[in-house]
Amino acid sequence: MFGIRDLPADWFTKPISYGAAHDRVRRVHGRADMHVCVDCGHRAQHWSYNGDSEFEQSGEIHYSHGAKTFLRWSTDTDAYSPRCRFCHAAKDYGFTRAPWTPADLDALAALKGMTVAQQAARLGVSPSTIDRMRRALRERG
Numbered sequence: 001m002f003g004i005r006d007l008p009a010d011w012f013t014k015p016i017s018y019g020a021a022h023d024r025v026r027r028v029h030g031r032a033d034m035h036v037c038v039d040c041g042h043r044a045q046h047w048s049y050n051g052d053s054e055f056e057q058s059g060e061i062h063y064s065h066g067a068k069t070f071l072r073w074s075t076d077t078d079a080y081s082p083r084c085r086f087c088h089a090a091k092d093y094g095f096t097r098a099p100w101t102p103a104d105l106d107a108l109a110a111l112k113g114m115t116v117a118q119q120a121a122r123l124g125v126s127p128s129t130i131d132r133m134r135r136a137l138r139e140r141g
């Protein structure tokens with residue numbers, strides 16, 4: 001870990017690759033799976049670019065299997081948040097993300113001992129959502 005004062009003057013402005021940006025995030029913040037997803041509270045799996053950095057870079061990425069895609073990234077490690085793969089996909093591709101927040105998981109944890117039906121009624125969500133939230137709670141540990 002290093003302080004902002006130790007950074008090279010061109011740390012934010014010098015072009016770096018998508019992979020180098022992700023390496024940088026891991027170096028500064030650690031592995032994504034040591035954090036919880038900022039959107040749903042599951043254990044995170046990826047570092048996810050928030051998309052709002054003033055130091056944004058972008059380009060076409062070529063995968064080894066021949067596919068290519070256009071991606072954005074940032075030299076600023078604070079422009080990244082830990083996300084589970086579902087919320088990461090939701091953020092990047094507009095998929096439906098988990099319909100609960102970390103605060104909702106806290107509320108569910110406080111209802112420990114109740115049945116799924118009771119918890120669903122109390123939180124105003126469907127029993128299947130409660131099942132998924134219970135799994136998220138277990139993963140959060």
Ligand SMILES: [Zn+2]
Nearest residue numbers: 037040084087
């Ligand atoms: Zn998530």
